[in-house]
Amino acid sequence: MQLQLKKYRLQLKHTFTISRESHDFQDSIVVGLSEDSVTGYGESTSNPYYNITQGSLENEINTVRNEIEKHEFTNPDNFYELLNSLELTNFAKCALDLAANDLYGKLLGKPLYKIWGTSSYKYPITNFTIGIADVDTMVAKMKxxxxxxxxxKLGTADDVALVTELRKHTDAIFRVDANCAWSAEETIQNSSALKDLGVEFIEQPLKASNWEGMRSVINASQLPIIAxxxxxxxxxxxxxxxxxxxxxxxxxKCGGLTPARKxxxxxxxxxxxxxxxxxxxSSVGISAIAQLTPQLDxxxxxxxxxxxxxxxSGIQINADGSLIFPKTGGSGIHLL
Structure with missing residues (x-):
């Protein structure tokens, strides 16, 4: 098996802001794993919240290059056993595991969702994310x-007022993500107003470690809460x-498709x-996610x-949110 690494700086269309950070670009590492002149691709991105940089990803993958290239590849599960034996972060495991799954499907000539026994007939539509900004900017992004x-994305001084203003400009379904910025009391109070504004669910309102707070929230919230x-x-x-x-x-964060399926x-x-x-x-990572969509809510x-x-290139997302799945095997990824 041959290993290739490529570094990219992905430029965003707009500054992207959540409750704890803003950025205009995303550093990314793309892994290529080749066998019999066939290459599978996987991706992982840098993340300051988890102390992951492009350089740290490159270094740790190169550190285990020999073990990976000597591996006798048979299937992704077998390959993941090797990854678990090495000292790698989950971000590095993810890029390698996605590449191994893409390679496996390409070698078999079948997309992953078919290998897993699922069908592309039914799948959820992806949301489109609007980062925190002033109201006019957020409305402009929706238009x-x-x-x-x-x-x-929420975590402002008055989140309900912000959603109220956005609701004036669209009938679309809203989901809100506070990225750990709220208290339990805020979440419970906000849930009632947000439900009336057509919000489907609230994502991670409290700090990750606040399990006691989440217990009180889940018992009183007017909306579903997603971790x-x-x-x-x-x-x-x-x-x-x-x-x-x-x-x-x-x-x-979990380490790729293999643990995600579990x-x-x-x-x-x-x-x-x-x-x-x-x-x-990029579409390297997104095309891997798409293979899981028949299993998701x-x-x-x-x-x-x-x-x-x-x-x-890989998965195609149409203007109405519908998907065109690649006809090639694996996740159907090809670098441009």
Missing amino acids: EQPWPIYKI DESCILPEDVSKCHGHFTGINIKLT MITEARSLDLKVMVGCMTE YVDMDGALLLKEDIA
């Missing part, structure tokens, strides 16, 4: 990108039961709703739509 579902920062690893899924309505899985299975067993989200990846895979210029 620039008409969409059936918007995720509104994000509180649900990173497979072992976190069971903790979310009784504290959240559902979970938002991020491939970069998280989906466990969440279903606990009657939790399942969402998969993105971290402003909600999806946030708008990362490539937020970029000025994409670096790959």
